[in-house]
Amino acid sequence: MKHLLLGASALALTVGLTGPISAQEGDFTLNILHINDFHSRFGPITSSDSNCDVDTDAAGECFGGIARLKTAIEDKRAELDGQNVVLLDAGDQFQGSLFYTQYRSEIIAEFANDLGIELMAVGNHEFDDGPEELAKLLDAVNFPIISGNTNVENEPLLDGRVPGTHVMEFGDQKVGFVSALAEDTDETSSPGDGVEFEDVFESLAAQVEALQAEGIDKIIALTHVGYTVDMEIAANVPGIDVIVGGHSHTLLSNTDESAAGGYPTLIDGPDGNEVPVVTAYSYGKYVGDLTVTWDAEGNVISAEGDPILIDASVTPDEAYITRLAELEQPLLELMEQVIGTATGPIEGSREVCRVEECSMGNLVADAMLAASGADIAIQNGGGLRASIDAGEITMGEAITVLPFSNTLATVEISGADVIDALENGVSDIENGAGRFPQVAGLKYAYTLANPVGERVSDVQVQDEAGEWVAIDEDATYTVVTNNYMRGGGDGYGTFAEGDNPYDFGPPLEQVLADYIAAQGGEYEPYTDGRITILE
DSSP states (O other): OEEEEEOGGGGTTTOOOOSOOOOOTTOEEEEEEEEOOOTTOOSOBOTTSSBOOHHHHHTTOOBOOHHHHHHHHHHHHHHTTTSOEEEEEOSOOSSSSHHHHHHTHHHHHHHHHHHTOOEEEOOGGGGTTHHHHHHHHHHHOSSOEEOTTEEOTTOTTTTTTSOSEEEEEETTEEEEEEEEEOTTHHHHSOOOTTOEEOOHHHHHHHHHHHHHHTTOOOEEEEEESOHHHHHHHHHHSTTOOEEEOOSSOOBBOSSOTTOSBOSSEEEEOTTSSEEEEEOBOSTTSEEEEEEEEEOTTSOEEEEEEOOEEOOTTSOOOHHHHHHHHHHHHHHHHHHHOEEEEESSOBOOOHHHHTTSOOHHHHHHHHHHHHHHOOSEEEEEGGGOOOOBOSEEEEHHHHHHHSTTOOBEEEEEEEHHHHHHHHHHHTTTGGGTOTTOEEEESEEEEEETTSOTTSOEEEEEEEOTTSOEEEOOTTSEEEEEEEHHHHTTGGGOHHHHTSEEEEOOOOBHHHHHHHHHHHTTTEEOOOOOSSEEEEO
């Protein structure tokens, strides 16, 4: 297989398929293996996506982990020996564990290269440590990383290094790849002033046209925009044959009742075709496995498969286990430090914490409020990255929940601006946006059926006597949040424009640990109705 890159010059404009078929002359079949949103989960995870301890893993109750992922991918390649196979990554390798905290892009490059990833899309979290760390990843990997709507011309560290499209050759067949990253990445990450994110749909259309002008009639979109947007792309951008996506951590499956849709999800495209859309959850718990066949005219005539669950039936690769043990040595003392005990599971899943009150949101917001002396705490649900099971709570688990090295920050804003911030927080629930506000010292209700900007109601704060009263829109309140949100991240521009901003720290995982210690070391998870969903 040969690889061809099409850079910015090639994008001058903007910078019933499933089921077995009989092979016909001129048909071309490609087996697509794919992962997305790995988030540095090099160790195994539990069923609730938290860190898996040795005993639980030995009991066969855990999933994922880079060592199992290696085995699953190699086994599938062996099964498909002699066929056309490609391994794709739809982005977000950065952030999510102590491995990333300690090693940053270095560990990602090491394992991604060895896994044999052949193409990766830039995820929004690839900018969490600014363009500097993404540039280091580009230096270290031996495969292209693409993002068609990410304009890096004004960022010297990245200029000319993030192609818009990519072409692979399989014998005499060429397959083109187009790409897109969520347009709000400047809100959800830290790309810096030199990086701009252009319109996803206009950019993809231009990328497709550029490839078609090169005579390429088989085009796959490798995206990091989320399942909902992927379906819109399939319905509206001509020329795309298949979409392999990430960002929303969506499970698609033909056998799991909890899945958001079938694998693949078939969308009626603008060319009168059906466009298969796939994504494979997150954290290395699944490997997507899609087989696509095109006819001699470049039309997709079959697309079938299902994600491979990486459970205890997959034997971990021994060399990877050894290497991880070496890399873990500097982390073990910190990871194993017990900071308290949970009397029950602390719910931190994205499916809950980005939609409604969750016990992890209450814990973190309560801890922030207690540490700051502020009037109100607001924590973005997307900043909570895992649940914690009942029993001992370790510092490693706290960092897994709060992996972004964010610090405590305060700002003074009016009551009207508090309501505005809450409206922002509930403005994109339909897409599982991480901006959803978990709170303390505050109660509110929202009505999803209402238009964006008119969803929040019944906002209350506590008065000096501890009684709940309606918020005073003209009064000034001190809000504690994290430094990312205080700077306007996740769309919280009202925080960035507030008075007396103070990013004083400490890091949120330490705030969490100190709060649990202040409870006597034992924490009882709870929800209390501080967020109400109205019909």
